[in-house]
Amino acid sequence: MKRATAEAGERNVFELGTEARRRLFAQVIDLIEEHNAGVRDLPATPDVAPETVRRHLERYDFADALEPGQVLDDAAAMLRDWIVHTTHPGYFGLFNPNPAVMGVLGDLLTAAFNPQLAAWSHAPAAAEIERHVLGFLGRRLGLPGEPVAGHFTSGGAEANLTGVLLALTRAYPRIGEDGIAALPGHPVFYASAESHLAWLKIAHMCGLGRRAVRLVPVTNDLRMDTRALTALIAADREQGLLPFLVVGTAGTTSAGVIDPLVDLADIAAAERLRFHVDAAWAGAAALSDRLRPVLDGIERADSVTLDAHKWLSMPMGAGTFLTPDAEGLLETFRISTAYMPAEIPGAVDPYAASAQWSRRAIGLKLFVALAAAGRTGYAQMIEHQAGLGDELRRRLLDTGWRILNDTPLPVVCFSEPTSDAARLRTICDRVLSTGRAWISVTTIAGTPALRACVTNFATTEADLDTLVAELDLARS
Numbered sequence: 377m378k379r380a381t382a383e384a385g386e387r388n389v390f391e392l393g394t395e396a397r398r399r400l401f402a403q404v405i406d407l408i409e410e411h412n413a414g415v416r417d418l419p420a421t422p423d424v425a426p427e428t429v430r431r432h433l434e435r436y437d438f439a440d441a442l443e444p445g446q447v448l449d450d451a452a453a454m455l456r457d458w459i460v461h462t463t464h465p466g467y468f469g470l471f472n473p474n475p476a477v478m479g480v481l482g483d484l485l486t487a488a489f490n491p492q493l494a495a496w497s498h499a500p501a502a503a504e505i506e507r508h509v510l511g512f513l514g515r516r517l518g519l520p521g522e523p524v525a526g527h528f529t530s531g532g533a534e535a536n537l538t539g540v541l542l543a544l545t546r547a548y549p550r551i552g553e554d555g556i557a558a559l560p561g562h563p564v565f566y567a568s569a570e571s572h573l574a575w576l577k578i579a580h581m582c583g584l585g586r587r588a589v590r591l592v593p594v595t596n597d598l599r600m601d602t603r604a605l606t607a608l609i610a611a612d613r614e615q616g617l618l619p620f621l622v623v624g625t626a627g628t629t630s631a632g633v634i635d636p637l638v639d640l641a642d643i644a645a646a647e648r649l650r651f652h653v654d655a656a657w658a659g660a661a662a663l664s665d666r667l668r669p670v671l672d673g674i675e676r677a678d679s680v681t682l683d684a685h686k687w688l689s690m691p692m693g694a695g696t697f698l699t700p701d702a703e704g705l706l707e708t709f710r711i712s713t714a715y716m717p718a719e720i721p722g723a724v725d726p727y728a729a730s731a732q733w734s735r736r737a738i739g740l741k742l743f744v745a746l747a748a749a750g751r752t753g754y755a756q757m758i759e760h761q762a763g764l765g766d767e768l769r770r771r772l773l774d775t776g777w778r779i780l781n782d783t784p785l786p787v788v789c790f791s792e793p794t795s796d797a798a799r800l801r802t803i804c805d806r807v808l809s810t811g812r813a814w815i816s817v818t819t820i821a822g823t824p825a826l827r828a829c830v831t832n833f834a835t836t837e838a839d840l841d842t843l844v845a846e847l848d849l850a851r852s
């Protein structure tokens with residue numbers, strides 16, 4: 377690779393000159409456009425060993441300045457050849473989105489202006505943009521508070537961690553100062569056996585230990601068994617444990633199933649427990665008037681996780697944490713320092729109400745995307761994809777597959793009438809090796825399954841045809 381030219385070299389290498397900058401911005405736009413135009417013909421899945429990538433990277437010893445245009449070309453080539461393309465229309469994957477163009481542009485603006493969202497006074501525009509967008513999401517979910525409290529997060533795991541910390545702080549006001557050891561027992565919380573297992577990491581990070589997560593069995597429809605939940609709470613209390621939180625999952629990761637949120641809200645209220653809803657991906661359904669009822673009960677949550685980098689098609693990472701409990705959030709992350717700018721009356725400093733300190737303005741990309749598409753634009757996309765999910769289910773049934781989950785959301789879990797995990801893995805690998813589609817294997821309620829999810833706005837009925845055809849070949 378060439379060393380940097382005199383033009384780039386003689387100037388500050390971090391700033392470059394106006395001409396060089398314009399050329400490089402244009403080059404990146406061309407690289408992105410080229411990628412978008414050609415991604416359908418790229419293999420959705422890379423076939424590469426770690427050594428290949430590492431060998432390639434050895435050329436970068438960072439000793440001298442290299443020609444910036446060539447560096448960008450090479451970075452794009454690595455991305456083209458060596459990642460799973462979530463932008464591929466045949467990516468029936470794990471909610472990793474094809475990012476909306478406005479989201480990408482919003483992210484670029486954010487990177488260039490680089491607002492610091494630790495303190496409100498450092499970035500009033502960015503802070504108020506986020507507050508405005510969160511308010512909109514809160515109203516769609518029906519959460520009390522005008523606007524609802526909360527913040528953007530790196531993703532769903534951070535938002536769920538925040539949910540546990542807030543619930544702990546509210547349930548045991550002493551915990552913030554004295555820690556768990558000061559409590560008269562060990563706190564435990566409840567999520568379904570089909571929930572996202574970041575709960576285990578979160579329990580460890582909070583000092584509760586993984587055993588504090590009580591994974592409640594599910595009924596045949598894969599929703600949390602509420603009778604088992606109440607029995608478990610009673611048994612735990614009997615043993616001197618301290619139940620403090622019920623988590624409902626609105627859209628399980630594997631099967632897209634929504635826990636009985638109204639019942640869970642009732643149980644949490646009766647048992648005097650906090651209620652968090654993990655709607656990391658399916659919370660987006662709140663933007664559709666037609667699909668909003670599938671989330672009924674979410675409006676009673678003490679806090680909600682809703683990721684914009686899943687079904688709202690934002691570039692990663694863009695999670696949100698929403699809660700009517702503004703005071704609780706301030707208490708959970710309470711801090712003040714001499715070196716941070718002074719508080720502004722009527723404004724919340726994000727560093728004192730969330731887990732992160734210095735923080736990127738995550739919400740700006742969602743703001744511009746929402747403004748440009750409108751809620752109705754999002755609703756159309758979400759409803760269209762739910763329809764494609766139904767269509768895929770029909771086509772799989774017609775071609776002899778067995779459907780294993782029942783959900784209004786576009787996640788389809790399926791298998792052959794008789795097949796074990798190894799056989800499904802083989803079928804999945806064969807499909808991936810064609811490069812024309814990306815699906816995965818999972819286990820739901822102990823049963824192995826293939827899984828295909830439609831949350832990519834570029835996916836069409838023709839891509840369903842391709843997937844079904846490749847599945848047919850793979851099992852023959």
Ligand SMILES: Cc1ncc(COP(=O)(O)O)c(C=O)c1O
Nearest residue numbers: 531532533534572627629654656
């Ligand atoms: C239901 C659910 N919750 C939480 C998460 C974790 O979100 P993230 O990967 O953004 O941290 C996921 C990820 O797929 C999820 O499906």
